[in-house]
Each structure stands twice: as structure tokens, then as C-alpha cells.
Amino acid sequence: MSLPTHPLELLSPAKTAEIGREAILHGADAVYIGGPSFGARHNASNTVGEIAGLVAFAHRYRARIFVTLNTILHDAELEPARKLVHELYDAGVDALIVQDMGLLELDIPPIELHASTQCDIRTVEKAKFLAESGFSQIVLARELTIEQIAAVRAAVPADTVIEHFIHGALCVAFSGQCNISHAHTGRSANRGDCSQACRLPYTLQDQQGRVVAFEKHLLSMKDNNQSANLAHLIAAGVRSFKIEGRYKDASYVKNITGHYRRLLDELIEAQPELARSSSGRTELLFTPNPDKTFHRGATDYFATGRKADIGAFDTPTFVGLSLGTITRVGKDSFEIDALEPLANGDGLNYMHKREVVGLQANVVEKLGAGEEGTLWRVFPNEPVAQLPGLKPGVAVSRNRDHAWELALLKKSAERRIAVWAQCAETATGLALTLTDEDGFSATAEAAFDKQPAQNVARAESTLREHLSKFGATEFALQELTLAWSAPLFVPASVANALRRDAAERLMAARLAGWQRPLRRPEVEPPVPYPDETLSFLANVYNQAARDFYTRHGVKLIAAAYEAHEEGGEVPLMITKHCLRFSFNLCPKQAKGVQGVQGQVRAEPMTLVNGNERFTLKFDCRPCEMHVIGKAKKHILQSPPPSQVPASAKLTFYKRRADAPALS
Numbered sequence: 001m002s003l004p005t006h007p008l009e010l011l012s013p014a015k016t017a018e019i020g021r022e023a024i025l026h027g028a029d030a031v032y033i034g035g036p037s038f039g040a041r042h043n044a045s046n047t048v049g050e051i052a053g054l055v056a057f058a059h060r061y062r063a064r065i066f067v068t069l070n071t072i073l074h075d076a077e078l079e080p081a082r083k084l085v086h087e088l089y090d091a092g093v094d095a096l097i098v099q100d101m102g103l104l105e106l107d108i109p110p111i112e113l114h115a116s117t118q119c120d121i122r123t124v125e126k127a128k129f130l131a132e133s134g135f136s137q138i139v140l141a142r143e144l145t146i147e148q149i150a151a152v153r154a155a156v157p158a159d160t161v162i163e164h165f166i167h168g169a170l171c172v173a174f175s176g177q178c179n180i181s182h183a184h185t186g187r188s189a190n191r192g193d194c195s196q197a198c199r200l201p202y203t204l205q206d207q208q209g210r211v212v213a214f215e216k217h218l219l220s221m222k223d224n225n226q227s228a229n230l231a232h233l234i235a236a237g238v239r240s241f242k243i244e245g246r247y248k249d250a251s252y253v254k255n256i257t258g259h260y261r262r263l264l265d266e267l268i269e270a271q272p273e274l275a276r277s278s279s280g281r282t283e284l285l286f287t288p289n290p291d292k293t294f295h296r297g298a299t300d301y302f303a304t305g306r307k308a309d310i311g312a313f314d315t316p317t318f319v320g321l322s323l324g325t326i327t328r329v330g331k332d333s334f335e336i337d338a339l340e341p342l343a344n345g346d347g348l349n350y351m352h353k354r355e356v357v358g359l360q361a362n363v364v365e366k367l368g369a370g371e372e373g374t375l376w377r378v379f380p381n382e383p384v385a386q387l388p389g390l391k392p393g394v395a396v397s398r399n400r401d402h403a404w405e406l407a408l409l410k411k412s413a414e415r416r417i418a419v420w421a422q423c424a425e426t427a428t429g430l431a432l433t434l435t436d437e438d439g440f441s442a443t444a445e446a447a448f449d450k451q452p453a454q455n456v457a458r459a460e461s462t463l464r465e466h467l468s469k470f471g472a473t474e475f476a477l478q479e480l481t482l483a484w485s486a487p488l489f490v491p492a493s494v495a496n497a498l499r500r501d502a503a504e505r506l507m508a509a510r511l512a513g514w515q516r517p518l519r520r521p522e523v524e525p526p527v528p529y530p531d532e533t534l535s536f537l538a539n540v541y542n543q544a545a546r547d548f549y550t551r552h553g554v555k556l557i558a559a560a561y562e563a564h565e566e567g568g569e570v571p572l573m574i575t576k577h578c579l580r581f582s583f584n585l586c587p588k589q590a591k592g593v594q595g596v597q598g599q600v601r602a603e604p605m606t607l608v609n610g611n612e613r614f615t616l617k618f619d620c621r622p623c624e625m626h627v628i629g630k631a632k633k634h635i636l637q638s639p640p641p642s643q644v645p646a647s648a649k650l651t652f653y654k655r656r657a658d659a660p661a662l663s
Contacts, residue, residue: 007277008264009240011066011163012257015044017054019250020065024057026254026413027261027282030064032097034246035088038081039068041192041246048084052091059514060474060507061415062438063278064094068246070116071191072541072560073100074642082106094516095137099176099190102544104134110519112136114163118176118190118539122148124155125530132523133552137161137240141174142224143302143576146236153237161239166230167256167290168244170221170301172198177537177574179561183631184612188562188641190539197609199316204579205606212583213313215354218607219627220316221577222297222309225290229303230263234274251408252293258413259288279438280417280474286407294318294399306623308582315356319349320399324373326350326392333379336396337370342378347400352389358399359387416476419506423467425450425484429494432467432502436475440513442505446498453487460487466495473503528553536561536570564636572614573627579605580618580625587620 012028014020020031033051034044055065067088073081085096085108095112096103099119114137115121115130122141130138138156140149142165153162171178178189180197187193198219204212224244226233233241241264243256261282268274290298296312324338336342342364349358360381367375384390418437423430428447435441453459460482468477529552540546541560549557559565580586580602587602602618607627615628 005275006234006239006273007275008234008268009064009161009163009277010257010260010264011240011242012253013168013243013245013248014054014253015041015246015248017046017050019248019253020054021057022250022413023253023257024061024063025282025415026257026284027265027415028063028257029276029278030066030094030240031058032066032068032242032246035067035069035084037084038071038073038077039192039246041068044246048087048091051088051093055092055094056511059092059511061278061280061417062510062514065092066095066097066114067093068097068116069103070097070099070118072188072539072545072562073102074640075542075544076642078102078106078542078544082108085109085111092516097139099539100541100545101548102542102546104522105544105548112517112519115139116175117141117165120174120176121152122174123530124152127152128155129527129529129552131156131160132527134520134522135160136517136520137163139163139165139242142170143174145305146229146232146303149233149238150236162237163240163242164226164233164238165224165244166226166233166241166260168224168248169296170224170299172219172221172577173573173575176539178572179570180572180627180629182562182641183572183629183635186635186638186641190541190560190562191641198573200609203608204583205608206585207603207605209606212579212585212605216313217316218311218313218579218582219573219575219577220296220312221301222299222312223295224301225295225298226300226303227259227263227290229300230260231267233303234267248294251405254408254412255288255293256290258282258284258286259290262288279436280415281476282413282415285412285414286404289404291321292401292404302576306576306578306581308584310577311582313582314351314354317356317358318399319356320347320397320401323348323396323398324370326390326394326396327370327375328392329384329390332384333377334384334390335367335375335377337372337374338376338396339373340398341366341374341403342376342398343401343403345400345402346398347402348378348380348396348398350390350394350396352394357388357390360400415474416470417474418478419470419475420478421467421480421502423463423480423482423484423498425488430484430488430490430498432498434475434502434506436506436510438510440506440509442502442509444498444501444505446494446501448491448494451489453489456487459489462492463490463495466490466492467499469496469499470503474507475503526552532556534558536563536566537574561631562640564631564638564640567630567636569615569628569630571617571626572629575625575627576623578618578623578625579616 009029011030012023014031014033023031036045058065089109089111095114097114097116099116113135115135117139121127181195182188185195187195201215202218203214299310324336327337328335346361349356361378362381363379365377419434422433431445433443470477533556536558539560602620605616607614617626
């Protein structure tokens with residue numbers, strides 16, 4: 001009896017359609033990409049025509065393309081968004097990743113809908129509601145533990161796909177729950193234009209004004225890396241494994257996609273009930289290494305419980321891998337005892353007074369053996385005298401391995417679909433039938449003057465050679481069988497044309513056989529939303545979204561923060577990251593400690609950056625930190641953001657909610 005199959009989806013990001021193609025070649029089962037507008041990455045947009053080309057390429061491998069339409073929409077944007085959805089559907093897009101529930105109230109085609117991470121899905125109730133309201137795939141909050149993920153999996157319908165981020169940059173806030181950028185700059189993260197205040201340096205003060213940490217990047221997280229947890233995530237019910245990075249370049253996407261492709265394939269090989277969700281096998285022409293591309297250090301965040309070392313407090317930049325130690329500093333060069341070979345163009349850095357000093361190695365010279373590795377002389381891109389703190393004993397890291405990056409600029413992967421071929425004699429010539437790994441078949445015939453072969457062995461080997469040349473296609477031949485009454489002389493031109501024709505027919509059959517999943521029907525009657533009240537944190541920015549929540553039993557709905565109705569101090573950010581915990585000031589940490597128990601309380605603290613001050617309040621029951629502040633006056637006095645002219649009519653809602661946050 002065969003075991004049930006659980007398809008696993010490796011979901012990669014694409015800033016451009018070309019990067020999307022590379023993601024698929026390097027092993028992605030699906031790609032998410034921004035359209036021409038309404039995506040939560042303001043500077044990662046693509047035309048519908050570009051996306052249509054990517055869709056056609058992806059479907060050759062039965063990979064899927066998801067388009068991010070995950071900003072909150074102003075009323076004036078609903079009709080343009082509706083038209084865009086129709087255009088994307090006509091372009092063959094497989095699913096939309098959305099945040100704004102107003103889209104579900106519009107007249108859109110039956111395209112599959114995925115609930116974006118901005119939907120802030122961190123409770124069983126919220127997940128179940130979305131799964132029963134038309135979403136077939138839901139992106140869970142990055143902050144969930146593996147046990148919490150399993151609880152969500154158990155609660156939602158069996159055919160709901162659980163998607164989870166496994167790699168990339170971490171936003172310190174619960175997704176969709178940060179308004180600092182809009183409050184201070186007018187740039188809304190919920191509308192794809194975050195100013196990244198979380199990467200700035202801050203000083204942390206306690207309630208008495210004493211400095212706990214000075215000029216540290218206290219809201220900057222290390223980068224997500226779930227490489228060690230994949231098997232546990234699969235067991236918990238995750239079926240879509242998402243890589244962050246729609247602003248990343250091709251090298252990052254190639255490297256990280258290749259890395260997780262290898263890890264998932266190892267798990268699939270070991271567990272017969274698992275399978276890839278797309279077709280073909282990827283052969284990487286390089287060795288993936290996540291440490292070679294941009295990251296701020298690695299953490300599995302909250303997957304296996306709260307930890308104290310999730311922050312990248314020292315610097316939000318990429319310092320790379322430890323390389324070696326400075327042994328000598330000269331007038332125009334310095335020497336380093338390096339553990340790995342260097343190359344011209346390498347990017348190096350070191351720490352000086354809590355700051356990262358970066359430089360480029362313009363020219364490097366190998367000198368000989370060192371105490372730990374090999375001695376190299378480095379001629380940097382700027383005068384040595386202008387490099388502060390450079391002296392013998394300083395540890396050096398490399399954040400750009402030039403030789404390794406050059407390898408990724410070239411062709412670095414191939415992806416082939418397995419095919420089996422049968423060549424049989426016909427009354428007028430030969431017929432070649434190809435059957436692929438998904439069960440699709442196609443037959444091509446060639447008529448020619450059938451003449452017995454004079455050299456039987458050579459005739460068969462030559463025909464096999466020509467029929468096996470699938471290198472210019474997406475196919476990889478597994479086996480070729482010949483069925484003829486006697487070996488024939490087959491001209492090379494005939495054999496090659498027969499193979500090309502059969503391959504083209506097979507690909508046409510694959511594309512014709514692609515069935516795009518339809519939108520999941522909403523449960524009727526509409527299921528009630530978990531709460532009857534929504535605060536501004538629900539990000540309701542248009543009448544259609546208001547209608548959606550009203551239809552699902554919500555009685556009081558506040559306007560999104562972008563409506564400029566919240567003039568006072570509110571939680572501008574809600575985060576699972578806790579600075580009291582990071583600095584061992586958490587009451588739970590003090591529990592049971594002799595002489596400390598009962599003395600540590602979760603009193604408010606203050607974050608200071610220049611003239612900006614935020615009050616930190618700690619909600620210990622759910623273990624959350626709230627960053628409290630208010631919008632600048634000139635932001636409140638400016639027109640709320642939309643993509644329509646300022647003269648157009650703007651409509652917002654004046655009723656406000658009492659609840660401070662969503663459940």
C-alpha cells in the first residue's frame with residue numbers, strides 16, 4: 001500500500017522576472033514576485049507582460065508564480081487593483097498574496113488567494129478564520145514556535161497549505177503591526193515603503209533614566225535561518241518553505257534557493273511520503289553557502305523557544321565570515337594571516353570602537369605560510385593611514401568573496417525533467433514516444449526511405465546517440481528502448497528532427513495539461529471573525545475591507561493608522577522581541593533567583609535616537625513589547641496616502657475602537 005504524498009514547496013523571492021527564472025532553475029517550486037503596483041516592496045515592481053513570461057517559463061516545470069498584492073488599499077485604489085487582478089489572472093498567475101480583505105469583496109476572477117504575513121497570523125483562531133474565508137494558503141507569523149505551528153495545522157482544514165518563512169531578514173515587529181515609519185516619515189510599511197527605523201542605533205534607558213545600553217541597534221534582528229529545523233517544521237505541518245528577499249540580487253536567490261533545495265531533497269529522499277511540488281531535478285554547478293551572502297548573523301528566532309541572542313545589536317550590516325588576523329601594517333598595504341585564499345576585489349571589514357570599518361582589497365599577494373593559515377599582502381582601495389584602528393592583532397572578516405561571487409554570475413544550475421523514450425518502427429519510418437516523470441506523453445513520427453543498415457552495431461549506436469541529445473531542452477533522458485524488425489540506416493538529420501519534434505510536442509502537452517487551482521470557496525454562512533472590535537492595528541483602509549469585516553460579524557472598526565485619526569500616543573510597534581529579556585531584566589528570568597525574586601518588575605523603559613523618544617511597555621502575559629509613540633504633526637496634517645491626486649475625494653471612518661490590538 002502506497003503512502004500518502006505530501007508535496008513540499010520551496011518558495012523563492014524574485015525582484016525581477018529574470019531572477020525568478022534563476023530561482024526556478026536553482027530548485028524553487030514556486031516564486032513570489034511583485035506586480036506593477038500594490039506590492040509591499042515599493043521598489044520591486046514588474047510589468048504584467050514580464051510576469052506572463054515568467055509564468056510560461058515556470059509552468060514548463062510545473063512550478064507556480066504568486067504575485068504580491070499585499071499593501072492596504074485606499075478607496076480610490078480598489079478599482080485599479082481589481083483591474084490588475086484580472087490582468088494577472090489572464091497572464092496565467094497562479095495565486096495572489098494579499099493583506100487587504102477588501103479584495104475579497106471585489107468582482108475578481110476565481111484566482112487562488114494566499115494570506116500574506118502582513119495579515120498577522122499568530123493565533124489558531126485567526127488562521128482558522130482566514131482558511132474558512134477563501135484563503136487556501138496562509139503565511140504564519142515568523143514568531144511562532146514549532147509547537148504553535150502544529151496547533152494551527154491541527155485546527156485548519158486539511159487542504160490548507162501552511163506557509164512559513166525559513167530564511168532571510170527579520171522584521172522586529174509582528175508583520176503588519178508597525179507604524180513607526182509612517183508616524184515619523186509618512187512612508188507606510190503597510191503600503192510598501194518602510195523607512196526601516198528598526199535598523200537605527202538607540203540608547204536604552206530604564207525608568208530612572210539610567211543607561212542600560214548606549215547607541216546599539218536594539219531593534220535590529222539577526223537574520224532568520226531554519227536550516228536545522230526543516231524536519232521539525234515538516235512534522236509540524238509546514239508545506240511551503242518561504243525565503244525572504246524580494247529586494248535581493250540574483251546571487252543571493254541562487255545561493256539560498258540552492259541551499260534549501262539540497263536540504264529539502266535530502267529529507268524527501270529519506271521519507272517516501274514526501275515529494276517535491278514541481279517537476280525536474282536541479283544540478284547545482286557551485287556549492288551553496290548561506291554565510292557567503294548578506295546576513296546579519298543567524299537565528300532560528302522563536303522556533304524552538306525564546307532566546308537572548310536574536311538581536312544584531314552591534315551592527316545591521318553584513319560582516320561576513322571570519323577570515324584571519326592582521327600581522328603587519330605598512331605604508332600602503334597590510335598583511336593578514338588568512339584561513340582561506342583571498343582574491344582581488346574581496347570585501348573586508350573589522351571592528352573599531354563598536355563600528356564596522358569596511359574596505360576593498362584592490363590587489364592581494366600570496367606571501368607564504370603563516371602561523372594559522374597563509375600570509376597575504378593586501379593593498380586596499382584607500383590609504384592605509386585613513387583606516388582607523390588598523391593594527392596587528394585586529395580580527396578581519398570577509399563580506400564579499402569576489403571569486404565565489406564571480407562563479408554565481410555565470411551559469412550556475414541546470415534543471416531537467418526526467419523522460420523515458422521509446423523508438424518504434426512504423427510502415428513509413430520511425431515513431432518516437434516520450435513519457436515524462438509526471439505521466440505526460442507525446443509522439444512524433446518521421447518518414448524516410450527505409451534501408452537496412454550495413455553496419456548493424458554502428459547503426460543502432462548512432463541512432464541512440466542522436467535520440468539522446470536532450471541537452472538543449474528541459475528534459476533528461478533516463479532510458480531509450482528501440483523496437484524495430486531489423487536495424488535501419490537513419491540519417492542524422494532525420495533522427496535529430498524526430499527528437500526535437502517529440503520534445504516540443506511533450507512540452508506542449510505539459511503546458512496544455514497545466515491546471516491552475518481555483519480560489520477556495522468561502523464557508524457559508526460567513527464564519528464570524530474572532531473579535532467584534534478592530535483597532536487601527538487591523539489596517540482597514542477602505543470601505544470594501546470594512547464591508548468584509550462587517551459581513552463577518554465585526555461591530556466596531558477603526559480606520560488604519562494611515563488615515564491620520566490616531567493623533568495621540570499609541571503602540572507604533574508590537575514585537576515579540578523583548579529588551580528587558582535581552583538585558584536580563586525580565587521578571588520571569590528573576591523568578592526563583594535568591595535575593596532577586598520579586599525585585600524585578602516590568603516597568604516601562606525608553607528608547608532614544610537623537611530627538612526621537614519611544615516609551616517601551618511590556619505585556620508579560622503574551623511576552624510582548626510595545627513601542628509607544630505618536631505621529632509627527634506635519635504627518636497628521638498632510639493628506640493620508642493614496643495613489644490618486646490630492647484633489648480626489650478621500651473617505652475615512654470616524655468611528656474608533658477601544659481595543660488596543662488584535663488577538
